[in-house]
Amino acid sequence: MTIKAVVFDAYGTLFDVYSIQVLAEELYPSHGADIAVKWRDKQIEYTRLITQSDPHNTSGSQYFRPFWELTRLSLEYTLDRLKLNRESDQVEKLMQQYAHLTPFTENLAVLQKIKASGVTTAILSNGSVDMLASAVKSAGMEDVLDQVISVDSIRLFKTSPESYGLVQQTIPVNKDEILFVSSNAWDALGATWFGFTTHWVNRQGLPFEALTPRPHYSGPDLKSVLHSLELAE
Amino acid sequence: MTIKAVVFDAYGTLFDVYSIQVLAEELYPSHGADIAVKWRDKQIEYTRLITQSDPHNTSGSQYFRPFWELTRLSLEYTLDRLKLNRESDQVEKLMQQYAHLTPFTENLAVLQKIKASGVTTAILSNGSVDMLASAVKSAGMEDVLDQVISVDSIRLFKTSPESYGLVQQTIPVNKDEILFVSSNAWDALGATWFGFTTHWVNRQGLPFEALTPRPHYSGPDLKSVLHSLELAE
Numbered sequence: 001m002t003i004k005a006v007v008f009d010a011y012g013t014l015f016d017v018y019s020i021q022v023l024a025e026e027l028y029p030s031h032g033a034d035i036a037v038k039w040r041d042k043q044i045e046y047t048r049l050i051t052q053s054d055p056h057n058t059s060g061s062q063y064f065r066p067f068w069e070l071t072r073l074s075l076e077y078t079l080d081r082l083k084l085n086r087e088s089d090q091v092e093k094l095m096q097q098y099a100h101l102t103p104f105t106e107n108l109a110v111l112q113k114i115k116a117s118g119v120t121t122a123i124l125s126n127g128s129v130d131m132l133a134s135a136v137k138s139a140g141m142e143d144v145l146d147q148v149i150s151v152d153s154i155r156l157f158k159t160s161p162e163s164y165g166l167v168q169q170t171i172p173v174n175k176d177e178i179l180f181v182s183s184n185a186w187d188a189l190g191a192t193w194f195g196f197t198t199h200w201v202n203r204q205g206l207p208f209e210a211l212t213p214r215p216h217y218s219g220p221d222l223k224s225v226l227h228s229l230e231l232a233e
Numbered sequence: 234m235t236i237k238a239v240v241f242d243a244y245g246t247l248f249d250v251y252s253i254q255v256l257a258e259e260l261y262p263s264h265g266a267d268i269a270v271k272w273r274d275k276q277i278e279y280t281r282l283i284t285q286s287d288p289h290n291t292s293g294s295q296y297f298r299p300f301w302e303l304t305r306l307s308l309e310y311t312l313d314r315l316k317l318n319r320e321s322d323q324v325e326k327l328m329q330q331y332a333h334l335t336p337f338t339e340n341l342a343v344l345q346k347i348k349a350s351g352v353t354t355a356i357l358s359n360g361s362v363d364m365l366a367s368a369v370k371s372a373g374m375e376d377v378l379d380q381v382i383s384v385d386s387i388r389l390f391k392t393s394p395e396s397y398g399l400v401q402q403t404i405p406v407n408k409d410e411i412l413f414v415s416s417n418a419w420d421a422l423g424a425t426w427f428g429f430t431t432h433w434v435n436r437q438g439l440p441f442e443a444l445t446p447r448p449h450y451s452g453p454d455l456k457s458v459l460h461s462l463e464l465a466e
Contacts, residue, residue, distance in 0.1 A: 041274075046444060049419055052285040053426050055394045063426060063444075073443035080440040161288045186278065190286050193296060207313040210306035211279060211296075 003197065003229055004173040006114050007149075009158075009182035010125035012040075013201060013222075015101035015135050023097045027090050028079075035078055042074035043067075047126055047157035060155020060162075066128040067157075071098055099131055103139040104203075110222045111144035117231055122147035124167055124180070126157045147171065159190025167196075179217075181225055188215040199228050236430065236462055237406040239347050240382075242391075242415035243358035245273075246434060246455075248334035248368050256330045260323050261312075268311055275307035276300075280359055280390035293388020293395075299361040300390075304331055332364055336372040337436075343455045344377035350464055355380035357400055357413070359390045380404065392423025400429075412450075414458055421448040432461050 011017050018036045025032025047070060054061035065073075072095055079086040115121050121144060125132055129150045136142055147170050151163045158164070167178055175195035182188045183201035189209050192198045198215035200208065201222060208214050217228040226232040244250050251269045258265025280303060287294035298306075305328055312319040348354050354377060358365055362383045369375055380403050384396045391397070400411055408428035415421045421433040422442055431448035433441065434455055441447050450461040459465040 042443075045419065046442075048281040048285055049392055049423060049444065052281055052390075053392045053394065053423050056289060065444075077440065077443040157285075159282055159286045161286065186282055190282060193286050207310065209279075210275075210310040211282065211298075 003179045004177040005120035006179045007122045013183040019102035038078045046070045051157045064155035068128040100138040124149045164194040236412045237410040238353035238404045239412045240355045246416040252335035271311045279303045284390045297388035301361040301364045333371040348377045357382045397427040
């Protein structure tokens with residue numbers, strides 16, 4: 001295998017979306033974990049409804065709304081669903097936290113090592129351009145990422161083939177020369193269907209989806225990607 | 234409003250998918266509710282991944298698998314995910330129960346009343362042809378439904394426009410002359426986007442999705458559909 005570029009999913013893979021739970025627990029005692037999970041699930045659900053409802057008669061889905069906006073809407077829904085008080089101050093605090101998510105601790109060193117080996121590094125994310133820029137910056141990853149690719153321009157979310165197709169428009173190499181890395185099993189599956197070489201970061205020790213095929217590689221954290229690339233010491 | 238046909242979603246709307254919880258609890262004490270919810274969520278997730286990953290270069294998604302098969306796969310995933318013993322006997326029992334889901338109590342009388350008023354009645358479902366036939370039969374609804382439409386033929390699930398488009402191929406009336414009834418908020422949303430007149434059966438008293446627009450009508454059970462049709466006494 002010759003991998004010429006490593007492309008990372010952002011939310012859940014580089015940035016810990018459940019790290020929001022601590023602030024959520026502070027704002028809504030005993031509901032933090034529930035808010036974090038339901039917020040994330042709803043956010044992803046909205047990307048899917050928009051994408052699969054696309055009538056393919058315009059450029060992208062006519063129901064498209066940027067991920068940042070879907071993130072806010074799904075938070076508002078979640079608080080309503082849990083019958084929790086929703087004051088703009090609390091929503092704002094959680095959204096600001098989301099704009100500066102904690103990266104997983106090992107990530108920066110892994111990215112540095114891949115970059116130093118001469119392989120192109122990139123993000124492909126559902127995230128809006130602005131929110132990605134702010135997350136990358138606050139994680140100190142600006143210098144270790146060659147490209148940050150958002151689905152904004154095509155108005156369709158992952159796992160649409162149009163979204164994965166964006167990578168080759170930016171990094172013109174063969175599909176299987178791209179190692180796509182995601183901790184979201186569904187994203188790893190979609191990328192495998194698309195034709196990328198794939199690595200599933202299985203941080204929680206979950207079974208893989210019952211849909212096939214399995215990703216080419218997997219491991220418990222981002223360091224395992226170095227093994228797939230044969231860069232581990 | 235002149236409604237010429239009432240089209241019902243099946244799973245969750247006519248048939249109670251969470252009724253499976255009782256058997257699940259019997260087979261896996263203290264896990265019944267968790268199995269029922271996670272099984273349903275995973276089943277729907279798989280329909281979405283398949284539909285939104287469609288490269289639009291063949292007839293339907295090349296990743297398509299019938300709903301019955303997805304139902305089994307999602308059950309197996311759920312049991313693995315919860316680290317529960319998965320013996321074929323238990324899986325078989327749950328699947329057989331799924332083939333004969335309990336209908337909500339008011340449904341048959343509502344369907345009879347609509348049918349008697351001269352309005353066309355139908356199901357549009359993600360369900361496979363066989364599983365729908367068996368569910369309709371065991372609910373005693375064969376005589377009150379004019380059409381049972383499955384997405385099988387197009388190999389794309391709801392909320393794809395292709396799936397809702399099947400209705401007009403079978404019942405050639407205008408979109409807004411079709412009252413589409415679903416207890417799944419996402420399905421009511423997708424059908425509203427598509428252009429149907431819509432009625433959301435909100436059995437659990439949930440907030441509607443944060444995506445717009447809202448369905449045209451809603452009510453707490455299937456009887457409320459009679460109000461939308463002005464057939465209530």
